Amino acid sequence: MLAADRPVIVAPMAGGPSTPALVTAAAAAGALGFLAAGYKTPGAVEDEVRQVGGVPYGLNIFVPVAAPADPRPLHEYRRRLEPEARRYGVELPALRLDDDDHYPAKVELAVSYAIPVVSFTFGVPDPAVVRALRAAGSMVLITVTSAGEARRAVAAGPDALIAQAGTAGGHSATTGPHAYRGTSVASEVLAEVRAVTGLPVVAAGGTASAEDVGRLLAAGAVAVQCGTALLLADEAGTRPVQRAAMRSGEFRETVVTRAFTGQPARALRNRFTDTYADAPVGYPAVHHLTAPIRAAAAARGDAGAINLWAGTGFAAARPAPVADLIAGLTP
Template sequence: MHELTRPVIVAPMAGGPSTPALVRAAAEAGAMGFLAAGYKTPQAVEGEVRQVRGVPYGLNIFVPVPAPADPRPLEEYRRRLEPEAQRYGVELPPLRLDDDDHFAAKIELAVAYEIPLVSFTFGVPQPDVVRALRAAGSTVLITVTSADEARRALAAGPDALVAQAGTAGGHASTTDPYAYRGTTVATEVLASVRAVTDLPIIAAGGTGSAADVRRLLDAGAVAVQCGTAFLLADEAGTRDAQRTAMLSGASTETVVTRAFTGQPARALRNRFTDAFPDAPVGYPAIHHLTAPIRAAAAAHGDPEALNLWAGTAFTAARPAPVADLLAALSQ
């Protein structure tokens, strides 16, 4: 478990922000960085893994979400998205209900490369998956948002848990997206998860200062996972439109939304989140539906139809080398 002795973890941020350069810079500055396997092909993930070998690092993998039993709400949402597609001059793809994000191939890759840390989001992997990773020398983490989810995760035999609060930016790892509201704070989730296990727990959500990090470490976390604080890092692959939106001062709040992907996620409030406050549950089908709209908005530098993932401490984020950002969180 030596990998968990570093007090700050740079969270995996799928969709671009997590880069090999960010991971290497974090490791060299005394933190632990995660590559984000989500949405990438196994070949792309392997290429990134090769770039970070030799430093402490982790890989985050999405657990496949079962296809919805009733696709009708997704079909209706597709019809509601048509005006947005027309606005940006794109066509919506057909519904894609089954997508395991190359889960098995990514597990094989993690085993083959003996990746030091492997974390899971969106669910609990099967115990045989966890055993295979541990046999290869990996420390296995499962992300949870409540004590009940922690109990289910423990049955798989992980080495540690990530206790993710509702204040965290990006996707919630909740397995109950219908009920999730994102109202919890990190100290609360950490305490509830600690109450059901003696395993090491990493706290995540709403951290923007050294005081935030220290508070969670003092509350019993073995490490604190921060993502939003590094979105503007020089080494991050964050889109220009998001960097501009975060630096402009125009964004004043975040919301929990399913509008972009069908899974609750915290993002900067914009026109798109306002337009679809009642988007259905349906990850990753909705992710695929909105992808052309988001790509076109990004190409035009328009933040109003982009998934601007960010946690509640987003106003504390600033542009700088990751080493400087880590120093500020460790004062």
């Protein structure tokens, strides 16, 4: 199931890029694609699940993150963002410290639809959740970034792990966001995770070519999860402003930032990541604070204040049908 006909998994990319069209096209190309439940209402997720239909696919769910014990840095960050709000003509929302992203409802949806593969990010689901999904017929994966996280994940009883490197685009699954720097590469995290478990391990992070995928498979990965390489796919829902930024040649590097959401995430370096390089930990409170700014910037086509999630291999991304891109990633 994990590798399908090809050893490539199309990563869940929350915020728009992951669409039912992308997932179904990936399945037609012999790969496994993931829908991204993050940021969506259960109703919106259910609608996408129905659109995908009977092809092999996965659904990624965010595990709720505990509210910070000390909210003062978040209140201060809200104050610092006021000039950005004035710049884009928006109002900052009140600080939201508690938000589970409809986690119980999304888990129940996954159980009721017996979704073939369910992956989790930002933490380890309760063993009872894993048992319920497996009883429904789902294969369960948990995303980890270190050996310690892998040990905790294995205790929940999943079928496999995803070893995510710091080179991956978008949010890191790390459960230690204060210390996270995103310096690891996929081969290192794969080896570290495989050293502590006999479960199958999917490698993720920084893959941009068939050679990259082949090296990770040779190192013991059962499949390789790729996201950034598919951002410009015809079927992806990537915003026009990000498509333009990635193709412009003006963005030369990526950085790990908490500026947009309060959780470490790798993005193209822009004005916002430079200005708020010291943003506090606090997902999803920061995500809600910056949402109006990002939406207004995107509407203006201003790439300087939006989260241009991308991994270190972003320069190799190209526009094409997803079938062509998957073929180009297959050794």
